[in-house]
Amino acid sequence: xxxxxxxxxxxxxxxxxxxxxxxxxxxxxSFILHSYSKLPDINDYSKQKTVxxxxxxxxxxxxxxxxxxxxxSTKEVKxxxxxxxxxxxxxxxxxxxxxxxxxxxxxxxxxxxxxxxxGTNDSGVLGRDTSQAKEALKDMDxxxxxxxxxxxxxxAESTPGLVENLALEDEIVQLAxxxxxxxxxxxxxxVYAWGCFRCNEGLLGFLHQDIKIQRTPMKIxxxxxxxxxxxxxxxxxxxxxxxxxxxxxxxxQFQLGRRILERHRFKSLEPQQFGLYNxxxxxxxxxxxxxxxxxxxxxxxGLNQFGQCALTGANGELEDGSILMKPTMIPELSQRGIQQIxxxxxxxxxxxxDGVVLAWGRYDMKEVGIPEDQLPKSTFKDQHGKPxxxxxxxxxxxxxxxxxxxxxxxxxxxxxxxxxxTNDGFVYAWGFSETYAPGLGNLDDDVERPTRIVNxxxxxxxxxxxxxxxxxxxxxxxxxxxxxxxxxxIEKYNEIDEE
Numbered sequence: 001x002x003x004x005x006x007x008x009x010x011x012x013x014x015x016x017x018x019x020x021x022x023x024x025x026x027x028x029x030s031f032i033l034h035s036y037s038k039l040p041d042i043n044d045y046s047k048q049k050t051v052x053x054x055x056x057x058x059x060x061x062x063x064x065x066x067x068x069x070x071x072x073s074t075k076e077v078k079x080x081x082x083x084x085x086x087x088x089x090x091x092x093x094x095x096x097x098x099x100x101x102x103x104x105x106x107x108x109x110x111x112x113x114x115x116x117x118x119g120t121n122d123s124g125v126l127g128r129d130t131s132q133a134k135e136a137l138k139d140m141d142x143x144x145x146x147x148x149x150x151x152x153x154x155x156a157e158s159t160p161g162l163v164e165n166l167a168l169e170d171e172i173v174q175l176a177x178x179x180x181x182x183x184x185x186x187x188x189x190x191v192y193a194w195g196c197f198r199c200n201e202g203l204l205g206f207l208h209q210d211i212k213i214q215r216t217p218m219k220i221x222x223x224x225x226x227x228x229x230x231x232x233x234x235x236x237x238x239x240x241x242x243x244x245x246x247x248x249x250x251x252x253q254f255q256l257g258r259r260i261l262e263r264h265r266f267k268s269l270e271p272q273q274f275g276l277y278n279x280x281x282x283x284x285x286x287x288x289x290x291x292x293x294x295x296x297x298x299x300x301x302g303l304n305q306f307g308q309c310a311l312t313g314a315n316g317e318l319e320d321g322s323i324l325m326k327p328t329m330i331p332e333l334s335q336r337g338i339q340q341i342x343x344x345x346x347x348x349x350x351x352x353x354d355g356v357v358l359a360w361g362r363y364d365m366k367e368v369g370i371p372e373d374q375l376p377k378s379t380f381k382d383q384h385g386k387p388x389x390x391x392x393x394x395x396x397x398x399x400x401x402x403x404x405x406x407x408x409x410x411x412x413x414x415x416x417x418x419x420x421x422t423n424d425g426f427v428y429a430w431g432f433s434e435t436y437a438p439g440l441g442n443l444d445d446d447v448e449r450p451t452r453i454v455n456x457x458x459x460x461x462x463x464x465x466x467x468x469x470x471x472x473x474x475x476x477x478x479x480x481x482x483x484x485x486x487x488x489x490i491e492k493y494n495e496i497d498e499e
Contacts, residue, residue, distance in 0.1 A: 025277055025279060025291070025297060025327075026299075026329075027276075027277045028275055029258075029274055031275075032244055032273055041242055042241070042243045042278065043280060045173075045189060045227050046174055046228060047171075048098075048109075048113075048171040049097040049098045049173075050111070051478065052096070052111060053097065053099075053464065053476030053477060053478065054087075054477055055083045055108065055474065055475075055476050057081060057474050058078065058079055058080045058473055059076075059436050059439070059469075060076055060436060061075050061076070061158070063119065064153050065118075065119050065472040066083075066118075067086075067106060067158065067159065067160050069153075070152045070153040070159065072151055072152045074158070075153070076436060078441045079455040080457050080458050081457055082457055086116070086160060092112075094112050095110060096110050097109055097111050098174070098465075099465070099474060100176050100182075100231070101467035102125065102179055102469055103177075104119050105118065105119025105125050105126060105469075106119055106467075107175040107184075109172055113168065115162070115184060116162060117160065117162075117163050118157065118158065118159065118160045119157060121154075123179075123195050123213060124195050125194070126161070126163070126182075127163035127165075127215070129156075129215075130154060130161075132156075133156035133157065163217065165217055166184070168186060173186065176229045176231040176236060177231055178197070178234055178235070178236065179198070179470075180195050180196050180234060181193060181206075182194055182195050183229055184217070185227075185228070189223075189225040189241065190219060190220075190223070190226070191219070191220045193214070193217070195214060196212060197235065197249040197269065198250065199234065204234070206269065208270065209269070220271060223238055223240075223271050225240045226238045227239055227240060230284045231284060232284040232285060232286055232289065233250075233285075233287060233345075234249050234250040235251065236249055237282045237284055238271060239281070239291075242277075243280065243294070244277055245279050245291055246271040246273050247274060247289075249269070253288075254326075255301070255302040256268060256272075257275075257326060258272070259325065274326075276291055276299065279294075280292055285302075285343025285344055285347075286344065288300060288301070288302035288308050288324075288348070289301050289302050290348075296336075296337065297329055298333035298338060299330065300327070300333075301324045301325070304323060305321050305323075306361050306388070307390070308346050308347055308348050308362065310330045310348070310393050311330055311332075312378075312391045312392070316380065316391065316392075318389065333358075333393060338352055338353075339351055340410070340411055344414055344416055344417070345415045346361050346367070346416075347359070347361030347362045347367035347416075349411045349413060351409075351410070355423060356407075357420050358393035358394060359393070360391055361389060361391070363375075363379070363387045365417075365446050366432070366446040366447055366448040367431045369396050369431070369448070369450050370396070370448070371449045372448065374397075376394050378392035396450060397450070398450050398496070399496035406422055406496060407422065408422055408423070409422065410464065410465055410466060412466035414432075414437055415470045415471075416432035417430065417433075417438050417473070418431050419438075419466045420450060421464070421465070424462070425477060425489075426452055426453070426463070426489070426493055427475060428450035429447065429453055430447040430448065430449060430451060431446060435471035437472055437473050438473075439455075440453060458477065460479060461480065462478045462480055463475050463476070463477035464477055
């Protein structure tokens with residue numbers, strides 16, 4: 001790829017020092033440090049979700065990711081399946097109200113303010129002791145085709161269990177999960193976390209250089225008045241009530257918004273602000289991040305070699321290994337009413353207030369959901385003419401005819417697959433299919449266009465939220481009790497999706 005000629009950033013003017021809200025979201029870190037107590041509160045604290053959800057899981061769960069118990073037959077689930085351990089009966093009269101999906105584990109919050117976890121626990125991300133789990137014995141009479149040579153799963157890791165030492169007076173309002181760390185945000189703005197961060201060289205640590213792996217929830221004293229958290233592969237972002245963004249964890253791809261010197265690598269384990277102010281929303285992919293300010297400007301930083309930050313040179317140039325070292329305003333995304341951003345390893349989705357989904361980034365595994373015959377002119381191709389990435393945000397079409405009445409209310413990304421949830425609660429999926437993570441069954445090829453998930457378990461469910469990890473996915477919905485309404489919904493989308 002050719003060299004990236006970065007556009008000159010706008011909005012880096014000196015901040016006014018008279019206590020009024022700044023016109024720019026980019027200020028100096030020293031200004032924030034010395035003026036923090038005088039800055040006004042501009043963001044509201046989050047509130048706990050209350051709608052009880054049916055939780056569905058699918059994909060490949062060889063590392064206990066699906067939470068369906070230890071039987072080896074649960075390692076591959078090709079379409080969404082109700083998790084039987086998270087029903088109202090199993091949870092003692094309550095339901096799951098929220099969840100967060102990491103690379104190989106999931107956190108779920110129930111209506112009693114309890115957090116459940118499942119998945120691989122090598123880094124202590126489950127927040128509970130799974131070392132004494134009994135080995136699940138194989139059924140010798142079972143059909144050999146229903147079992148595999150690897151045997152059954154760890155019973156404690158593959159079955160949802162309560163996070164320990166997390167009895168809190170304040171409500172939990174948000175969960176976050178990286179590849180190796182878990183975190184919860186409380187209604188009073190406090191953050192608790194457990195697990196660790198990893199970097200290119202292996203284990204980085206949890207907090208300071210003294211704590212390598214934290215196996216039970218620990219309050220992050222450096223954070224106060226937090227209103228939102230966002231997780232990357234091995235880093236976290238936190239947004240506070242004053243509109244200031246903090247970041248900590250692995251910063252080797254500049255995903256912390258600042259340069260991390262090798263001799264100070266352990267300083268990256270402590271949350272620090274890096275000059276972003278007046279922000280109302282943050283989001284993160286594996287190695288790249290986004291922030292939206294109160295003027296509806298969008299900023300990005302981190303890895304950008306596939307244009308996943310939506311920034312190229314003046315002529316659409318991309319650079320192999322390109323990095324945005326500091327938050328940079330993205331003209332293609334600003335002033336477009338973006339409400340949500342979801343991102344994977346090298347691709348990104350954005351949802352506007354009008355229910356429109358924009359996609360950009362890597363194309364190799366069809367992550368962006370654009371058929372090859374409909375790729376925009378901005379598509380970057382290699383020397384052989386093969387499409388490699390779509391660096392300019394491009395509107396996605398849903399249904400065979402791209403009908404305009406399909407509006408989207410939620411989006412989600414795994415490492416290389418993506419989802420969009422319609423206002424009616426149906427899910428469209430696309431991307432890398434080998435691990436069954438899109439939930440579309442057994443496919444020979446990756447899914448190049450948004451394709452509706454059709455299965456018995458969710459056909460009468462109004463899906464409200466969705467998330468994904470490296471090779472699995474999770475959704476939450478509410479059953480539609482009105483049979484006529486459910487049938488009308490199915491007929492509507494059968495017509496939308498027909499050839």
